[in-house]
Amino acid sequence: MADRQAPDPGRAGRRRAHVPSLLALLVQGAGQALQAAWNLLVGLLPAPDFVVLDVSGPLPERRERVPRLQQWVGRRPALSLEEVRARLRRVAADPRVDGVVLNVHDLQAGVGALEALRTALEAFRASGKHLAAYLPTADLPAYYVASAAHRLVVPESAELALLGPRTEVPFLRAALDRLGVLPQFHHIAEYKTAAHRWLYPEMPAPQREMLTALLTDVFDHIVAAVAASRGLAPERVREAVDEGLLSPEAARSRGLVDLVAFEDDLPRLLGRDGRPARLQPWAQVARRLPVPVRRRDRHGRAIAVVQLIGAIVPGESRELPIPLPLLGRRLAGHETVARAFRAAERMAGVAAVVFHVGSPGGSAVASDLIWREVERVNRRTPVVVHMGSVAGSGGYYVSCAARRIVAARTTITGSIGVVAGKFSVRELAAKVGVRPEVIALGATATMPSATVPYTDREWAALRRWMDEVYARFKARVAAGRRMAPEAVEAVARGRVWTGAQALAHGLVDELGDFEAAVRAARELAGIPPEVDVPVVTVHPPRAIGVPAGPQAWGEAVAAVGRLLAEPAWLLMST
Numbered sequence: 001m002a003d004r005q006a007p008d009p010g011r012a013g014r015r016r017a018h019v020p021s022l023l024a025l026l027v028q029g030a031g032q033a034l035q036a037a038w039n040l041l042v043g044l045l046p047a048p049d050f051v052v053l054d055v056s057g058p059l060p061e062r063r064e065r066v067p068r069l070q071q072w073v074g075r076r077p078a079l080s081l082e083e084v085r086a087r088l089r090r091v092a093a094d095p096r097v098d099g100v101v102l103n104v105h106d107l108q109a110g111v112g113a114l115e116a117l118r119t120a121l122e123a124f125r126a127s128g129k130h131l132a133a134y135l136p137t138a139d140l141p142a143y144y145v146a147s148a149a150h151r152l153v154v155p156e157s158a159e160l161a162l163l164g165p166r167t168e169v170p171f172l173r174a175a176l177d178r179l180g181v182l183p184q185f186h187h188i189a190e191y192k193t194a195a196h197r198w199l200y201p202e203m204p205a206p207q208r209e210m211l212t213a214l215l216t217d218v219f220d221h222i223v224a225a226v227a228a229s230r231g232l233a234p235e236r237v238r239e240a241v242d243e244g245l246l247s248p249e250a251a252r253s254r255g256l257v258d259l260v261a262f263e264d265d266l267p268r269l270l271g272r273d274g275r276p277a278r279l280q281p282w283a284q285v286a287r288r289l290p291v292p293v294r295r296r297d298r299h300g301r302a303i304a305v306v307q308l309i310g311a312i313v314p315g316e317s318r319e320l321p322i323p324l325p326l327l328g329r330r331l332a333g334h335e336t337v338a339r340a341f342r343a344a345e346r347m348a349g350v351a352a353v354v355f356h357v358g359s360p361g362g363s364a365v366a367s368d369l370i371w372r373e374v375e376r377v378n379r380r381t382p383v384v385v386h387m388g389s390v391a392g393s394g395g396y397y398v399s400c401a402a403r404r405i406v407a408a409r410t411t412i413t414g415s416i417g418v419v420a421g422k423f424s425v426r427e428l429a430a431k432v433g434v435r436p437e438v439i440a441l442g443a444t445a446t447m448p449s450a451t452v453p454y455t456d457r458e459w460a461a462l463r464r465w466m467d468e469v470y471a472r473f474k475a476r477v478a479a480g481r482r483m484a485p486e487a488v489e490a491v492a493r494g495r496v497w498t499g500a501q502a503l504a505h506g507l508v509d510e511l512g513d514f515e516a517a518v519r520a521a522r523e524l525a526g527i528p529p530e531v532d533v534p535v536v537t538v539h540p541p542r543a544i545g546v547p548a549g550p551q552a553w554g555e556a557v558a559a560v561g562r563l564l565a566e567p568a569w570l571l572m573s574t
Helices: 009-016 022-042 068-072 081-093 111-126 140-146 173-179 205-230 234-243 248-253 263-270 282-288 334-346 364-378 426-431 456-481 485-491 499-504 514-525 550-564
Strands: 050-057 099-107 130-134 137-139 151-154 159-161 182-188 279-281 302-309 311-313 318-324 328-333 350-359 361-363 383-392 404-407 412-414 418-424 496-498 535-537 569-571
Touching: 050 081, 050 282, 081 099, 081 111, 081 514, 099 111, 099 140, 099 263, 111 130, 111 140, 111 205, 111 383, 130 263, 137 140, 140 205, 151 263, 173 182, 182 456, 205 234, 205 496, 205 499, 263 279, 279 282, 302 328, 302 334, 302 514, 311 364, 311 550, 328 334, 334 350, 334 364, 350 514, 361 364, 361 550, 364 383, 364 456, 364 569, 383 514, 404 499, 404 514, 412 499, 418 456, 456 485, 496 499
Parallel strands: 050 099, 050 279, 099 130, 130 151, 137 159, 302 350, 302 535, 311 328, 311 361, 350 383, 383 404, 383 412
Antiparallel strands: 182 418, 318 328, 361 569, 412 496, 418 569
């Protein structure tokens, strides 16, 4: 699909013409000289044959900033994909190091993040270095990542549970009826499933169809990727997954692993000419590996990164004390995201913005206000969206105004639809002896009340409001994607797509990882491939102090309350 908005000359042009001052050039040159001297010095120090990289956790795209107070109480930032790529590049660039031993464990990342990790490992292999993986335990996602290695080693006691992908949705309508709780929700359209678990006693056919298509597409990708890496027919991989629990010897006989050995055998197995290989963890060798010397663009250009992570809510971004169903733990406030875009605009030399979106959606109003920031900035400076593991409903709404959208093959996106409603607990209250008395003025004053069911008039008002939100959503998509209204409606109706499916339907422009989005941003900004420009994550200035303790919990809960008080939501659920 062609790019949708040509850059406005004025401001973007002035940024591209920005030339660093003489002092800045001198400081930059001195820094590069010092780094080059340091690299020469560390090049004289002994280096291991293999660097051991531990990969675990949720794998956020960019490095996390953890407040100092939280670090004091033991919270550490999770390992990011940005850091994994940087480490692999440093190892790949050091001729003294033969390769990497990958230790994958406790992965909590979405499939899109795992796909990006696997892409980084494949790029490391392409550099000519050796990649080995050691797996004491593995489920299918961990094996999917580790199978990118040249050599896959498991111990004799390894637990390999290569179970196929699944999703489980508890349907609560029968239980709510017994309790005397009446769910009153409306959804546009049949695939908008965020409230289905409360509305229906069992899974409706459209939801089953959609989930089956999603799981099938993701599973097909995993099977194809593993088969290609291991040199197996896809049918052999499917047979192994159908087997489920595999012993190490069974996995080896099927060609899924190369060696059955313990971790202390690795130096011998990876050694050469009868000499065991020297293995050291990243933490011990990080200071002994050269750091690439960045030769900055003479025009001082840069790529800014703005992030939207978590459910979209009005106000400021927050983190909940505990994760909530549908919403998760992190809340992305529209004011915080807007300040990040405006901070990027003020940064000297910003030639393009990569907008990293990882969100199931949320507030319709907050989504539209963020969409406006993207649309406004994109008029003058190219904005490229990079979709994480999930970027659906409101997460897609905020993305559709960008110049280009890059998604992982397994990204969960789309869900162009609306859901709204409430629970009425009048019958439950009566069962436990509670009699609420309501005095209300106006024909629709009781709409938010949990003790008064919707009247016909209120239902009509709610549905009219939702129709307006849905029409606006589709109009935003049609304008941003340059699609006819009927084409948008055909892929909307609340339907969730994988990235590959979204590409086929014109909802995204390209399949790739974060670095593919950066390449697209460079291209749109007119930056030649050989020119090195920094990629800078924008951390917006805080508009308010960060509360602590019970106050933080109270404000986070209040943010959720503001979201739930809205008449309609752009919220995705599969």
